[in-house]
Amino acid sequence: MSAHVSGLCGLLEVGLKLRSPRNAVKDVCPVAAFKRLLSCSSAGESSPHGYAVPDRYVSESSLPAPSVALSRVKSTSRELVCTPIADSRVMDLQLRGTSEQDAVPEDSAARADGDCARGTGEKRKSENAEKQERSKRRRGGGGKQLRPGERYVPPPQKRNPGVSFSQEHFDETSYYFENGLRKVHPYFFDFKTYCKGRWIGKTLSEVFSSEFRAESLDYYKQAAKEGRIRLNETPVEDLSITLKNNDFLRNTVHRHEPPVIGRALEVLEENEEVVVVDKPASLPVHPCGRFRHNTVIFILGKDHGLMGLHTVHRLDRLTSGVLLFARTLEVSKKLDQMVRDRQLEKEYVCRVEGEFPEGQVVCEEPILVVSFKVGLCRVDPKGKPCRTVFQRLSWNGHSSTVRCLPVTGRTHQIRVHLQFLGHPILNDPIYGSLAWGPDRAKGGLVSMTDENLLEALIEEHRSKESLYLLDISDESSVSKGNTCTETLIGPDGALKVKEKTSATTHNQSSYGGQNGEDKDSPVSTLTCSALPAPNGICVSGEVTAENNSKDPLCSECRIMRPDPTEKELIMYLHALRYKGPDFEYSTPLPNWAKEDWVED
Secondary structure (H helix, E strand, C coil), X not given: CHHHHHHHHHHCCCCEEXXXXXXXXXXXXXXXXXXXXXXXXXXXXXXXXXXXXXXXXXXXXXXXXXXXXXXXXXXXXXXEEEEXXXXXXXXXXXXXXXXXXXXXCCXXXXXXXXXXXXXXXXXXXXXXXXXXXXXHHHHCCCCCCCCXXXXXXXXXXXXXXXXXXXXXXXXXXXXXXXXXXXXXXXXXXXXXXXXXXXXXXXXXXXXXXXXXXXXXXXXXXXXXXXXXXXXXXXXXXXXXXXXXXXXXEEEEEEECCCCEECCCCEEEEECCCEEEEEEXXXXXXXXXXXXXXCCHHHHHHHHHCCCXXXXXXXXXXXXXXXXXXXXCHHHHXXXXXXXXXXXXXXXXXXXXXCCCCCCEEEECCCEEEEEXXXXXXXXXXXXXXXXXXXXXXXXXCCEEEXXXXXXXXCCCHHHHHHHHCCCCECCCCCCCCHHHCCCXXXXXXXXXXXXXXXXXXXXXXXXXXXXXXXXXXXXXXXXXXXXXXXXXECCCCCEEEEEEEHHHHHHHCCCCCCCCHHHHCCCCCCCECCCXXXXXXXXXXXXXXXXXXXXXXXXXXXXXXXXXXXXXHCCCEEEEEEECCCCXXXXXXXXXXXXXXXXX
């Protein structure tokens, strides 16, 4: 019988549990326990815990062969019952007794018992995981029972509310310099967004048609076929899918950035607390609209290794001069408090039209934002209170150089107040425009609605082919019925002039558009990756080499544009000085601000 007993013991690989009447459970080795039971029964004795092995298992002839699997030995009326299972390698032996003492296995048996217990635990974990996965599939992963045909939407992931860029982002593409301009090699990039409230219940094709008009619907259909459009990280080929709350959309596009002035970004001060630079005109401070790598933040990271900077104040894209960043959050909060307490003094210099009055001129007209998306403002009694102090520095017979001290910090405050005074900045593309009327809103007189004003402003720059000078989104530049011409590169390399209606194509035909991509981010906007960023979509991209500079789906790749001149990218407004209680940073006076300067 010993051979059969040894065979049976070899099959017992799962833990044995002995439970006393007080429910004290101890795991023991099944091999030792089973031997003990058999030895007691063969000798006509009771087991230490009162168990009796059935007679049919006592004789050697009645013992099952080692090849017969035993799955579970249960104590029923103080008797062991053995049941076979398909897996001949596993046996779960559970004994329930009435003895107050529990048997203590030998050392070798204890080690074997530990291995058996671990095996049981792993098996149970695997079974629980399978049950949870089956339940997840039935209920959609969120505990909600899905109806037949209903699409599961995973819960939204936590997002970092801060905006920080690292070397991974800086390596997405590279710069090159041409015709005095800093240019960026085109690169692939992902626009990413969670479904906005107004999109719920709409199809993907409806959303692309109404809110992402930088490309035609045919483009998005082709992009979907090539796997560039993903919903909840799953490629979609059918744009008729209806969007639901928490849907996560990713759109891979080929991104082209507008050129900026190629002048180097000079670092005026760098210490443990702050970084101060002299920002060239035409360069946005941070990623926005169609700009990402051609921004101060990215150039400082790529060229100077300066990362994790905190913006203390901003300058308009076309404005040049002193720009201050904090190195730490603590310093940023300290400087912000100084701004609120008006302990910081900012001094600007500009060149305006006509002969500006001598002496000190103070303007306290309230300023109203006409459109946050466009960044257009005007004087209005309903606006926020403002105060700017002006003083003429020089007059050359045609234009004046004026010193500006903004006491408050409203959007476009200096530019709007100078327009109100009848002396707009000499080359201001917005507030010096004739779209405001012949007097250009002098004295705050505007004889049209805000909507008509915006339309007239866009139309003026469209006719001059200078939409790239406006800090507006591509969507805002769409106007039905108008046409524009584009120089296209044909398949054979030949140049072709093509006329298109602006309602569908003009938003692709200019370098315009600086609708801040970080305004809506990080919660509900596309976290981007190429092409113009429609509707304030936010960005995060992927590295591309120069051989990725051409994309057969990209309309921008088929357009050859003339480069803007350096003069066209400069506005005569410069941040000359930034002064605090114990610091002061300044730059030299620009050439156009000097007394003997004459416009070309």
